[in-house]
Amino acid sequence: MSDSAVVPPGIGETFSREAEPAVIVTQHKPSRSFPDSLKSRSTWARLALAAASGFVLYLAFPGIDLWPLAPVGVAGLALATHGVSKKFGALLGFVFGLVFFLRLIPWIGIFVGAFPWIALSVTEALYLTAMGALLPLVWRVRGGLGGLLLASGGLWVAQEMIRGSWPFGGFPWGRLAFSQSEAPTAGLASIGGAPLVSFAVAVAGTLLAWVVLKVWQARALPWRAGPGLVAVLAVMGVGLLIPLPTEGDSTTRVAAIQGNVPRIGLDFNAQRRAVLDNHVQATLELAERVRNGEAEQPDVVLWPENASDIDPLINADAAAEISAATDAIGVPILIGAVLQGPDDHVTNAGIVWRPSEGAGTGDDSTYAKRHPAPFAEYIPYRDFFRNFSKKVDLVTRDFISGDELRENPVGVMRMGVDDQVRVGDVICFEVAYDSLVRESVQAGATMLAVQTNNATFGYTAESVQQLAQSRLRAIETGRTVVNISTVGVSGIILPDGTTAARSGHYTQEVLEATVPLRTELTIATRVGAWPEWILSALGLALLAGSAVAARRRTDDRKTQ
Template sequence: MVKRLCLAIGAGLSLSAAYEPLALAWLLPPAVACYALALRGLTVRRAGLVGLAFGVAFYFTHIAWMRTSIGPDAWAALSSVEAAFYGLLGLTVPLLRRLPAWPVWLAAAWTTMETIRSGWPFSGMPWGRLSFAAIDTPAAPAVAYLSMTGLSFVLALAGFALAHLIEGVLEHRARGQLVRRGAGLVAVAALLLAPALFPYQVSTSGTTTVAVVQGDVPGPGNNILYDSLGVTENHVDATVALAADVAAGRAPRPDFVLWPENSTATDPFRPGPVRQGILEAASTIGVPVVVGALVDDGPDHILNQGVVWDPATGPGERYTKRHPVPYGEYIPFRRYWDPKFGQLALISRDMKSGTRTEPLRVAGVSLADAICFDVVYDDVMPPQVRDGAELLAVQTSNASFIFTHQVEQQFAITRLRAIEAGRWLTVASTNGRSGVIDPDGEVVATAEPRTTAVLVNEVGLSSDLTPAMRMGPWPSRLLAVVALLALVWGGVAYRRGRGTPHRRGAGTEEDAVRNSSTPSPDESTRVG
């Protein structure tokens, strides 16, 4: 059992290394394969324990940035919850491995687990989905065909198919069986890599010029509230300076300007210096400015919004952040528990969730907006694209994470969203990382963190839908049904196996490890 735990922990650490900052994506299939190998031949309870060890090793390191940016208590609590999902998945492995072609069913269960933990508890935590590690790999173009969910499924399938082949080698299976298992692995690899040879292309229906403003954050750089008025002033000054460059012919005139989340931490609809600054910036540049603003919603609530501010007509359409962060932007069940300690004491008002799924209309362009963590959720940008969005935008404030690797992890996910939607994407951050991304996920322009910069770029517009956008939420739904049916089928097989302990190959997991000629758990029964 100790060896199993060590293998699971090593696999979890390897999977963590597949993401930024190391971005060793080639480790992903072996890490997933080792997850399956570590649970091979175990009872349900022991499989859950080993799966939990994998989850702890993976998630505590994957979001280590939260320990220093938000606090060790929040990091430990969230990591523990997310790690538990891998333990729960482990409980299903002995059942699913009883089935023929078990890598398929286990990959469906893994992907369904990712979907569930991405939305629960509260608003969930999608960080750590397998697909998020695919940027800058030959598998990245597949997301336009498969969606984020479909890509996670195929990546998980590749890992489990690799485990299936390794088991065959360890058990000295007949050559024909090894060839079939190897052929299955090759087929999955081909499914992953073929889109790199035939990437999905969307047609361009026009262009627009966008100015992305990164104003920078005064003081230590990791606290928006240190000088919130200074943050707004920086974005106003950068926009006014851009207007001067446009007037002098040093820069092209943008069709609209994109400011980041929290570019105003004071309600811009109230009279005061923040509102005056926005009016000055919009009137000087002479085009709409999409402002990232915290807006009052009564004495107990606030809204995190992207507001289209027209130089002539003032504020217009608004997008409200759909996924505020629990215990970061609101306190769940505050009526029963209102903490007044640590970082939680700073959350005096709860942030409400938005419901908008249609794109904003900005300077004649349909713009799909997402605010910060919204970009990692499947119910934010994809619905807006299906509703006609021609261009994507992310307004983010990574100031709290500016000294951590969260910034690069989020930027990698953002690049994948551009590929998935087949759209240009613009990112405005308060102090990093801002950028302009093309539909292939390539970074066309970017600004150095902790600097004031303005990126003015002509970007393409499109109304075509990639296969991923056409499928919508159906991959998640279908895989959930497949996983549920497989669990029922596997549960029946598992109970039957427990009732026939003297069949060939029955015994403890230690017996299976010592005797390499013992049939694999998917083809034999053992005492549970």
């Protein structure tokens, strides 16, 4: 090192004494401390870095699917918030979050206008705002590099946990884990679920930021970052060491019917009979191919959400059509239907329809969606929100939650030969909620069906974002997951995350595969929400300790 170089502080000093300047051996050249350099130029540099980092994180998600960029986005926000005040950190978090969500979920407003899309993006960005206010404290956490990484990873997990649960049950879309379904990190889901995957990405991103900062402060050549980058790759690749199941206790033949719709958009069901006819027709054609020896006889047939928006429990014509399809294929069909009632509500339901019997009865034959989507399937505080958009009245009747009906609360249905297949029903956005999926498997589901309808989102990335969530759930639970949509993209996913069959978008297709059925629970399913709570608590505890230490140092200075 030359006599004019900056002597970098030790690791402990770097993070616990951040406000102290680096030691300058001579005064010939100014310090190249990263935060000081940015401060001397403009706060706009940090704002630009936060915005760019939010966009980079968006690129990691399905639709673009450059999953290695997820830790890069995390690293950019970490660098932007290094050495700033809590208030400015909050602003940086908001900018990061707003850019990220505006790019990730434009499908929210594709048929209802920009207001819902922008409003939801702003709301979600507020959680990143709170996290941004705390990120400057992360850099001052005691415990050296280990404390830094634990605090950062725990903070990301805590932010996602709160965002995914409040208000109105939360909106978990955009979790770091949901960008990783095709990445090595996905294997971690079988140990600690989606929270552990998000934790690993956050740790890798923060470690990357630390490497960049150390190289910058030490005036080192970029190649000196080699060991640190190897450590980042190790964190992102550790999931490869986790064995994932490829076989089960038995197998079953499954057929998933993607019937397609006559038109896209909010009025996809304006021709409700045509939607039902499409699914009946595709099933009858499958039955014909089975009779001709052109296809294997399925044990389980799955239809998507909204396959019958005509209530087949009160409409004889719809019931007759479904019965004709069921009798032809010779095995039960799990149909997605909209039921009238109770009272002035409607119900988003999955119903097992049996040959020669019709709609099944009892807890093992019906399931009502437990988490209707707010502002889509029901309108909370309708009079208040009508002041912002008259489109709330497009939802003329609110869907009721299955929790209120108390019927088959976890959605495990008996299907297949002699009812030996236990299918856990998950309807649409429910796949994004850890507990809803986990409880179904804990109750005995040997495979999962994700019934969904993507017709209201047009030709957007929403369908592949949801399919990626189903793939992560397969790894997390060790179960075959069949993600079946009215319009696609649908897929049959094996317990190790491998896609056995996949459909196109806005096509009529029948997906078929012989899949394993498993009863053994993964570690993630056994431990439940504990990893999320532990990681969150650990991160917040470290941050609280950092805040207390910072306050004491401030008080000490005042008394000197």
